[in-house]
Structures are given as structure tokens and as C-alpha cells.
Amino acid sequence: MTEQTAPQDPDEPEGGTEEIPAPTTVPDQGVKKTKRPSPRPDVFFTPVSNGMDYLVSVLKHLTEGATPPSARDLKYTVLHLQAATEVLLKARLAREHFSLIFADPLQAKRDAWQKGDFKSCGTLEAFDRLLNIAGLPLEEDDRKRIRELSDHRNALQHYGLKYNAYAIESRAARVLDFLITFIHRYLIPGLKPAEAMSVERDMDMFRMKLKGIEMLVKQRMNDLRSELAKVADVTVKCPDCEQWAMVADGREEGPTCLFCHQVWPEDPESAAANYAWIILGLDDHSVIQDGGDPPVADCPDCGVYALVAQAVTTPGQPGVTPLCFACGTVFNNLVACEGGCGAVLSFVPDGESIPMCFDCIDTRLDRF
Structure with a gap:
């Protein structure tokens, strides 16, 4: 009967080759046995x-x-x-x-x-x-x-x-x-x-x-080229697959990557934070520690904590394009509230107005 060897598992990295010697007949009594070579050589990889x-x-x-x-x-x-x-x-x-x-x-x-x-x-x-x-x-x-x-x-x-x-x-x-x-x-x-x-x-x-x-x-x-062209202004690099296919246009299902189909269902805050950290390399602690502004802020339009001021969109690269991952608004003029609260405002200077959020305005009015 011939000796059967188990097939090599194709799902594991290949190792050294096994050499199984051919079966031999049993020697006669009194005949000196020859030493057989080892059937399993040592495993060796540099x-x-x-x-x-x-x-x-x-x-x-x-x-x-x-x-x-x-x-x-x-x-x-x-x-x-x-x-x-x-x-x-x-x-x-x-x-x-x-x-x-x-x-x-x-x-x-x-x-x-x-x-x-x-x-x-x-x-x-x-x-x-x-x-x-x-x-x-x-x-x-x-x-x-x-x-x-x-x-x-x-x-x-x-x-x-x-x-x-x-x-x-x-x-x-x-x-x-x-x-x-x-x-x-x-x-x-x-x-x-x-x-x-x-x-x-x-x-x-x-x-x-x-x-x-x-x-x-x-x-x-x-x-996906034609589909992505329609939403290029609100398309950024996906933090999951790193393709320029993540669309943040305020769609009901939440920010969505058209390439890998990753969806942040009703969670634009998480999508914005992931994008800021994985793609831009920004996180709250490090940025604030270095004296900068938080990478994610409340959106001046929808109020959701999903505005990434340093986002880079497909047509805007390599420059920054402030984008809200919740409502899909692209901002041209963003300034920090001069009331000191840290809020971000969409503001068009007119020579008279002071950029300040309503909460800070109410606080100042209450003092008088």
C-alpha cells in the first residue's frame, strides 16, 4: 500500500518542501538495517x-x-x-x-x-x-x-x-x-x-x-467618474478606502463613500471626526495643545458638530475648503466668534458688524 500525504493548505504561506521517501520492503532477519534519511527536513527561513x-x-x-x-x-x-x-x-x-x-x-x-x-x-x-x-x-x-x-x-x-x-x-x-x-x-x-x-x-x-x-x-x-462629477464640490478622500469618493452633500443616509459603500448613517459627527483624524491627521487634543483651532466645529448653518474647516474637496485640492459633513454646505468666509466662545461663524465683513455669535451677544447685553 502506498503512503498518502496530506495536501498542503493553500491558505497558509508555503514552507519548505517535504520529501517522503518511497516505501521499502522489510529487510530479512539478521540483515543490517540502513539508516533512513529524515522524512521532514528542518524548517528554515531567514x-x-x-x-x-x-x-x-x-x-x-x-x-x-x-x-x-x-x-x-x-x-x-x-x-x-x-x-x-x-x-x-x-x-x-x-x-x-x-x-x-x-x-x-x-x-x-x-x-x-x-x-x-x-x-x-x-x-x-x-x-x-x-x-x-x-x-x-x-x-x-x-x-x-x-x-x-x-x-x-x-x-x-x-x-x-x-x-x-x-x-x-x-x-x-x-x-x-x-x-x-x-x-x-x-x-x-x-x-x-x-x-x-x-x-x-x-x-x-x-x-x-x-x-x-x-x-x-x-x-x-x-x-464612478460621471456620478462623482455631479457631487465633486462636496467630495473628499474617504477615511476608510482613501479614494476620492466620500460624498458629504447632506443626503438623508449620511456621508457616504461611493467607492467602498461605507456609510455613516445619521452620524455626520463621527464621519467628520474620522476624516479629520485619519485623512488630515488632526485631533482635538494635539491641535489645541499646539495653539490651533479644533479640527471639527459646530456648523454655522445647521448647528451640527460636523464642520471641518480644513477639508480638502476634489475640485479644491490641494487648498482647503470648509465643509459641513452634516448639511453639505461649503463655506467661503469663516471667522472665529470674537466673543471668545470658540464658535465658528460664516461672516461677510461690511465694515460695521462684529463677528459674534448670538450667545455671546446675549451675554454682553445681559451685562448692561
């Missing part, structure tokens, strides 16, 4: 080959399964893309000095590093150390995308995730684009010739498949 193996899995799940990718494919896309990002960033960081991949470099010991017996830094910490210590010119936008990918991975790993498929595809394409550039510029230089050649072979395949993913995204945006 950090770089490990990270590249995860990327191979990511591209398979995005391009070789169902069209469009199934929920299961997208799940493994998130998990393996996060793993690839972490491993490859740390592989480059260790080239500066092995202690930098320890959570606390002051506690680093070479013996612990060689055994893999230590607590390492997180993915974002590795990114920051590559930027601030190794001096690599990495972009803040890439850091934000990696942070969001880490959040998705943690959600999947620990308590499940419900997220829009189009948004995951779009975000994955952007992180893949970052990694391909990172590998080419900062990882391949310095590798040993044999490993560099292996990585370059994988890179050729990655570039071709990434183009296919990007073409799907581009095609979808092209399909």
Missing part, C-alpha cells in the same frame, strides 16, 4: 525569506482565488500582509543593529537575539526607528496605513472584524505599494547575492500582480 513568503501568500489570496476575492481571502490578506510588513521592517532594522528590534534596546543581548528569545518592538516602533535612527526617508502617510492595517489584524486575531471588502482591497494595494518600494530601495541593497537574486525574482511577480490590483481599483473609480 527574516527576509519569511517576509517575502508572507507576501507571496498575500498576492495569491488577492489574485488567484475567487473574483472578486472572497471574505476568507481578504481575511488572510490582512493577516499575512501585516505579518510581512512587520517582518520586513524588522529585517531592515536589524541591519542597523540587532538591539534595535528589542522592545527595550538597553536590555538587548546577542545570545537572546540569536535564539529568538526576547520581546521585540511593535511594527510602528520599527517604522519609527527606521525613520529616526536609521534615517530612512519614510512617509507619514505610509505610517498611517500600516497603523490601520495593524488595527485590522488585531481585530481579526482577537475579536473578529466586519469591514468593507472594497476598502480592504484598496488599503492592501497601498501597503503593498509601500512594501515593494521599501524592499527595492532599502532591503535588497546589502543582501547577499543569492538572497538578493531570489528576492528580485519575487519582486517581478509582485509588481505584475500589484498592477492588476491597482487596475481593478482604477477601473472602479472610472466607473
Whole structure:
């Protein structure tokens, strides 16, 4: 009877090849037995080959399964893309000095590093150390995308995730684009010739498949072009998929992304806050601490806390276009209330009026 081997799980990164020797006849009594080779060779991956193996899995799940990718494919896309990002960033960081991949470099010991017996830094910490210590010119936008990918991975790993498929595809394409550039510029230089050649072979395949993913995204945006043109004045970059397709025109269902179908139902305040934080990188605490105005304010027209004064709309980019995510009003003249309350007013100077909200006016009148 021939020996049956279990099929390899296509949903996991491929490891080393198993070699199962052909069955042999039982030797006669008294005949000296020869030592058989081990049927399972040691598992061995360098950090770089490990990270590249995860990327191979990511591209398979995005391009070789169902069209469009199934929920299961997208799940493994998130998990393996996060793993690839972490491993490859740390592989480059260790080239500066092995202690930098320890959570606390002051506690680093070479013996612990060689055994893999230590607590390492997180993915974002590795990114920051590559930027601030190794001096690599990495972009803040890439850091934000990696942070969001880490959040998705943690959600999947620990308590499940419900997220829009189009948004995951779009975000994955952007992180893949970052990694391909990172590998080419900062990882391949310095590798040993044999490993560099292996990585370059994988890179050729990655570039071709990434183009296919990007073409799907581009095609979808092209399909939406005429629809988006009608609402361009109130269209901004979506904080979920990062496409210029989030429409805040006061529609009843709330701000909506036409690309990824994310909707903030009757919650324009949350949409405005997400946009200000994820796309503009602004939050109340940091901005106020630096002496600036809050990124989100009460709208002078509808009164909802959903006005983003520094919004950037499709026709207005790269300049700012104050936009209310609740009523869809675009403002041309905004000033701060001179009563000191922090309110924002839509005001047209006439040489006589003082920009002041009704509450501050009533307060002053009560004093007299």
C-alpha cells in the first residue's frame, strides 16, 4: 500500500518542501538495517525569506482565488500582509543593529537575539526607528496605513472584524505599494547575492500582480467618474478606502463613500471626526495643545458638530475648503466668534458688524 500525504493548505504561506521517501520492503532477519534519511527536513527561513513568503501568500489570496476575492481571502490578506510588513521592517532594522528590534534596546543581548528569545518592538516602533535612527526617508502617510492595517489584524486575531471588502482591497494595494518600494530601495541593497537574486525574482511577480490590483481599483473609480462629477464640490478622500469618493452633500443616509459603500448613517459627527483624524491627521487634543483651532466645529448653518474647516474637496485640492459633513454646505468666509466662545461663524465683513455669535451677544447685553 502506498503512503498518502496530506495536501498542503493553500491558505497558509508555503514552507519548505517535504520529501517522503518511497516505501521499502522489510529487510530479512539478521540483515543490517540502513539508516533512513529524515522524512521532514528542518524548517528554515531567514527574516527576509519569511517576509517575502508572507507576501507571496498575500498576492495569491488577492489574485488567484475567487473574483472578486472572497471574505476568507481578504481575511488572510490582512493577516499575512501585516505579518510581512512587520517582518520586513524588522529585517531592515536589524541591519542597523540587532538591539534595535528589542522592545527595550538597553536590555538587548546577542545570545537572546540569536535564539529568538526576547520581546521585540511593535511594527510602528520599527517604522519609527527606521525613520529616526536609521534615517530612512519614510512617509507619514505610509505610517498611517500600516497603523490601520495593524488595527485590522488585531481585530481579526482577537475579536473578529466586519469591514468593507472594497476598502480592504484598496488599503492592501497601498501597503503593498509601500512594501515593494521599501524592499527595492532599502532591503535588497546589502543582501547577499543569492538572497538578493531570489528576492528580485519575487519582486517581478509582485509588481505584475500589484498592477492588476491597482487596475481593478482604477477601473472602479472610472466607473464612478460621471456620478462623482455631479457631487465633486462636496467630495473628499474617504477615511476608510482613501479614494476620492466620500460624498458629504447632506443626503438623508449620511456621508457616504461611493467607492467602498461605507456609510455613516445619521452620524455626520463621527464621519467628520474620522476624516479629520485619519485623512488630515488632526485631533482635538494635539491641535489645541499646539495653539490651533479644533479640527471639527459646530456648523454655522445647521448647528451640527460636523464642520471641518480644513477639508480638502476634489475640485479644491490641494487648498482647503470648509465643509459641513452634516448639511453639505461649503463655506467661503469663516471667522472665529470674537466673543471668545470658540464658535465658528460664516461672516461677510461690511465694515460695521462684529463677528459674534448670538450667545455671546446675549451675554454682553445681559451685562448692561
